[in-house]
Amino acid sequence: xxxxxxxxxxxxxxxxxxxxxxxxxxxxxxxxxxxxxxxxxxxxxxxxxxxxxxxxxxxxxxxxxxxxxxxxxxxxxxxxxxxxxxxxxxxxxxxxxxxxxxxxxxxxxxxxxxxxxxxxxxxxxxxxxxxxxxxxxxxxxxxxxxxxxxxxxxxxxxxxxxxxxxxxxxxxxxxxxxxxxxxxxxxxxxxxxxxxxxxxxxxxxxxxxxxxxxxxxxxxxxxxxxxxxxxxxxxxxxxxxxxxxxxxxxxxxxxxxxxxxxxxxxxxxxxxxxxxxxxxxxxxxxxxxxxxxxxxxxxxxxxxxxxxxxxxxxxxxxxxxxxxxxxxxxxxxxxxxxxxxxxxxxxxxxxxxxxxxxxxxxxxxxxxxxxxxxxxxxxxxxxxxxxxxxxxxxxxxxxxxxxxxxxxxxxxxxxxxxxxxxxxxxxxxxxxxxxxxxxxxxxxxxxxxxxxxxxxxxxxxxxxxxxxxxxxxxxxxxxxxxxxxxxxxxxxxxxxxxxx
RNA sequence: GCGGGAGUAGCUCAGGGGUUAGAGCGCCUCCUUGCCAAGGAGGAGGUCGCGGGUUCGAUUCCCGUCUCCCGCUCCA
Numbered sequence: 001x002x003x004x005x006x007x008x009x010x011x012x013x014x015x016x017x018x019x020x021x022x023x024x025x026x027x028x029x030x031x032x033x034x035x036x037x038x039x040x041x042x043x044x045x046x047x048x049x050x051x052x053x054x055x056x057x058x059x060x061x062x063x064x065x066x067x068x069x070x071x072x073x074x075x076x077x078x079x080x081x082x083x084x085x086x087x088x089x090x091x092x093x094x095x096x097x098x099x100x101x102x103x104x105x106x107x108x109x110x111x112x113x114x115x116x117x118x119x120x121x122x123x124x125x126x127x128x129x130x131x132x133x134x135x136x137x138x139x140x141x142x143x144x145x146x147x148x149x150x151x152x153x154x155x156x157x158x159x160x161x162x163x164x165x166x167x168x169x170x171x172x173x174x175x176x177x178x179x180x181x182x183x184x185x186x187x188x189x190x191x192x193x194x195x196x197x198x199x200x201x202x203x204x205x206x207x208x209x210x211x212x213x214x215x216x217x218x219x220x221x222x223x224x225x226x227x228x229x230x231x232x233x234x235x236x237x238x239x240x241x242x243x244x245x246x247x248x249x250x251x252x253x254x255x256x257x258x259x260x261x262x263x264x265x266x267x268x269x270x271x272x273x274x275x276x277x278x279x280x281x282x283x284x285x286x287x288x289x290x291x292x293x294x295x296x297x298x299x300x301x302x303x304x305x306x307x308x309x310x311x312x313x314x315x316x317x318x319x320x321x322x323x324x325x326x327x328x329x330x331x332x333x334x335x336x337x338x339x340x341x342x343x344x345x346x347x348x349x350x351x352x353x354x355x356x357x358x359x360x361x362x363x364x365x366x367x368x369x370x371x372x373x374x375x376x377x378x379x380x381x382x383x384x385x386x387x388x389x390x391x392x393x394x395x396x397x398x399x400x401x402x403x404x405x406x407x408x409x410x411x412x413x414x415x416x417x418x419x420x421x422x423x424x425x426x427x428x429x430x431x432x433x434x435x436x437x438x439x440x441x442x443x444x445x446x447x448x449x450x451x452x453x454x455x456x457x458x459x460x461x462x463x464x465x466x467x468x469x470x471x472x473x474x475x476x477x478x479x480x481x482x483x484x485x486x487x488x489x490x491x492x493x494x495x496x497x498x499x500x
Numbered sequence: 501g502c503g504g505g506a507g508u509a510g511c512u513c514a515g516g517g518g519u520u521a522g523a524g525c526g527c528c529u530c531c532u533u534g535c536c537a538a539g540g541a542g543g544a545g546g547u548c549g550c551g552g553g554u555u556c557g558a559u560u561c562c563c564g565u566c567u568c569c570c571g572c573u574c575c576a
Contacts, residue, residue, distance in 0.1 A: 017569085025510090026510075026511050026512095035567090037566090038550060038566045039567045040567085090576095091576085094576080095576075099501085109501090178575095198576080233574080235575090237574095242574095242575070300576090313575090355576095382536095383537095404533070434533095434536065435537060435538080436538090438535080439537045442536090465535085465536085472535080
C-alpha cells in the first residue's frame with residue numbers, strides 16, 4: 001500500500017489492511033464468499049483457522065457475560081420473527097433511506113441531506129420564511145411514505161443540488177430498504193413477507209418475560225445472545241467491517257428506570273475491560289459518545305479500535321430506556337411490565353444494551369496481534385510472521401513435532417498427540433525442518449509447540465516452546481497435560497475481566 | 501453511488517497483438533537434514549476474473565459486467 005506508515009507494535013511491524021487480508025486467505029482464516037463465481041460483495045467465509053478463532057471469540061464473550069454473572073442468562077432466538085416485531089421496533093419505518101439522483105451530474109444523494117443542506121443555505125441567506133415552507137412540504141411528503149410524493153416535492157420546489165448550488169434535474173426518489181426480505185408460506189396464496197433480522201436485540205425483548213419467569217430473575221438482570229443479523233448496506237468496504245451477513249454478541253440488561261444511567265456507565269467499564277483482558281493496548285481503544293442518537297437511545301457510546309484503516313466501532317453500548325418494551329406492549333397489546341417484589345410495583349424495566357460485532361472483534365484481534373517481527377541472530381535472524389493471538393483464543397493450542405522423521409521419534413510424538421488431543425486442540429506435523437514447522441505455527445498463532453527429540457528416547461522428556469519468547473522448557477511427558485492446562489486455563493483471563 | 505487504481509499459478513507479482521505464459525515463495529515425491537522458513541533431484545498446478553466486440557490471430561486493444569483496494573460518501 002503506497003505511503004502507508006509503518007506501525008510498530010508488540011516488537012514487530014503491524015499489518016496493513018492489505019497484508020492482513022492476504023494473510024487471512026493464505027493461512028485459511030477468511031475467504032471471500034463464492035469466489036469461483038467472481039465473489040459476492042459483503043459476505044465472507046471463515047476457513048479452517050478463522051472458524052475456530054471466531055468460535056473462541058464468542059466463547060470468551062459468553063463466558064465473560066453468562067458464566068461470570070449469576071444474573072445474566074443466555075438465549076438463542078430465531079432469525080425469522082413475526083413481521084409486527086419490526087413495525088414495533090421502528091425498523092419498518094426507519095430502516096431504509098430515500099435516495100434521489102440528479103440526472104445532470106449523475107450524483108446520488110440521501111434526500112434528507114439534500115433538503116437539509118438547501119434549507120440551511122436559505123436560512124443563511126436570511127430567507128427564513130421560504131426555508132420553513134420548504135421544510136414543511138418536505139416533512140409532509142416524507143410522512144406520506146410514498147416515493148411519488150417525494151419526487152413531486154423535489155420537482156415542484158426546484159430543490160438545489162448541494163454541490164452545484166442550483167436546482168437539480170431530479171430523477172424519481174427511490175427507497176433503499178436496508179432489511180432483507182424473504183417469503184414465508186409455500187404457496188403463492190400463503191405468502192407473507194418476512195425479514196431477516198437486522199439486529200438480534202428484538203429476539204431478546206419479545207422473550208424477556210419468558211426468560212425472567214423461567215429463570216426466576218429479578219431486576220437487574222441480563223439476557224445474552226450471539227447470532228447472525230443481516231443488513232442490505234449500500235456499500236461494503238474494509239473487509240469484515242461492513243457485511244451483509246454478520247454476527248452480533250448482544251447483552252440486554254434490564255434495570256429499574258432510576259438506576260439506568262449508573263448501569264450504563266458500569267457496562268462501559270466492564271465491556272472495555274473485556275478487550276483489555278485479552279491484551280489489547282489501551283492506546284488503540286477508545287470510548288466515543290454518539291453524535292446522533294438513534295430513535296430508541298437516550299445515551300450511546302461506541303467502543304472503537306484503531307484498525308489499520310483508522311478508528312472504527314467494534315461495539316456499541318446504548319441506553320435504550322423502555323422504548324422497545326413499550327413499543328412491543330403497544331403493538332402486541334400484551335402487558336409486558338415486570339413486577340418488582342421489593343418495590344411492590346409494576347413497571348417496564350429500562351434497558352442497557354451492549355452490542356459487539358463478532359466479525360469486527362475478530363478483525364481487531366488480527367490487527368492487534370499479527371506482526372512481522374525482526375529476529376536477532378541468536379534466533380536465526382531474518383523476519384518471522386507471528387500471530388500473537390491471546391492463547392485462549394488460538395485456533396490451534398498445541399503443535400506436536402518429532403524433531404526428525406526417523407529413529408522412532410514420530411511414533412513417540414504421535415502418542416503424545418493422541419494423549420494431548422483429548423484435552424486441547426492439537427496439530428501434528430512431521431514434514432519439513434523443525435524451524436519451518438515452528439514458523440508455520442507462528443503464523444497461525446499456535447501458542448505452544450511440543451518437540452520430541454533424541455533425549456526423549458532416553459528420559460521421557462520433551463521441549464515445550466513458547467511462541468512469543470521462543471524459549472523452550474524441558475518437561476517430563478507425564479507433566480505435559482497439567483502444565484498446558486495451567487497455561488491455557490480460562491480462569492486467568494476471566495479473572496482479569498472481573499477485576500475492577 | 502462518485503473519482504482513482506487493480507484482477508495473470510495456492511500466495512506475492514513480472515510480462516506482453518503471434519510457437520508449449522514466467523519468477524520467487526508455497527505444495528507433492530524421493531534423498532539429505534540433531535531445534536527456529538537449510539540443501540539436492542524430480543513433479544503437480546493457469547481456458548491470464550467473467551461476457552461480448554475488433555482482428556487472420558486477443559491473456560494483451562475496445563466495450564460491458566463482477567470483485568477487490570484507496571479517497572469521498574454512507575453507516576441503528
